[in-house]
Amino acid sequence: MAAPRELDPSASALSFFGYELRRLRIDAGLSQECLGRTVNYTGSFVGLVETANRPPSRDFAERCDGALGAGGALVRLWPLVSRSGLPGWFRGYAELEAKAIDIRTYQAQVVYGLLQTEEYAREVLKPTRPVDLEQLTAARMDRQEVLSRAEPPSLWMVLDEAALHRVLGGPEVMRTQLLRLLSLRGAPRVVIQVLPYSAGAHTGLNGSLNLLSFDGEPEVAYSEGYGGGRILTEPAEVQGCARRYDLLRAAALSPDDSAELIAQVLEDLDVQGS
Missing domain, CATH: 1.10.260.40 (lambda repressor-like DNA-binding domains)
Structure with a gap:
């Protein structure tokens, strides 16, 4: 041996x-x-x-x-x-996310990581990280443990409608992901709103944005671009991001109407696959 x-x-x-x-x-x-x-x-x-x-x-x-x-x-x-399984540039944000009591996110391209299914997450990661794909996918799934804590954070996601129509990994992978979102309808600590195409120009055109609130610590904002992410801590910058986010929530569909739109996209997906 x-x-x-x-x-x-x-x-x-x-x-x-x-x-x-x-x-x-x-x-x-x-x-x-x-x-x-x-x-x-x-x-x-x-x-x-x-x-x-x-x-x-x-x-x-x-x-x-x-x-x-x-x-x-x-x-x-x-x-x-x-x-440790996460990209180095993302670990700082992941540590903050794990401590947050309130998470607000606008996602322009894909579902937020904490709400992704494993198959969907793998497809999101595959184009840019094919070598360590399984390790990164496992790390992303492990991040979701925060939602299973005795006192999980509240999570509010505004999702661009484009993400609903972007079929990643084929119809079945997307179907499972949409069902995951629908299963959260009425969840006590999760709110999902869809920003429809009809909203036109909006304050999130520069890309996705996350806001994290803590118990007794200042709020922070986070945004990503090519090659890494940026954590914002200056009060004026964070306040500006929070205002942009509030306007995004105002422009989005209500949670009930958002669920109806997700269900319609799911129905259309099933029709296309039949």
Whole structure:
């Protein structure tokens, strides 16, 4: 049997997690296959995580923590690991997003990451990041854990109508994504509005915009362009972005009318596919 690859635990959060997982497993006298069976994952997946070749999901971290008697150590490491799978320029925003109590977003091209299905997210990421596609997709899905917390943030998304008609990954992938949006109709902490074509010129023509609010900390704004994103913290700039966003919400359809439009696009998609 080949000797296990040595890991430098200081190389990255993912390497440190893998190092600790291997150490705890060996101390428990378990093989990768045995641990995998115990936590309902394959032994090969355990090996990939231990060698920092695959990021763990929160579920995997929780199961291994319990099986190995880690006392919460692996679960506490998981947030750092999940963000390590994101592009470097995006990690700062992801850390802020994870702390926010209120998220407001206008999306001009695609559904906001926290509301994407896995298949849709993969299609969004594929054109620009084909090499590390699976790692990035997993990291995007892990970001959605914030919506499952005991006290999740409120999320308000204004989505340009163009995103509804942009079929990514084929009709079935898009159908599942639209159904996901419709399933959130009436959700207590999620509001979805569609900005229709009929709105004409609007304050979001420069691109997508996110606003994050915190408990006891100043609000920040975030925008993306080619090659990276920009976090805005100057009060005057953030206030200007907030005003633009308020005007976008005013120009958008009501949540109920937005759901009706999404349902109509879904129906048209089904007709085209039949």
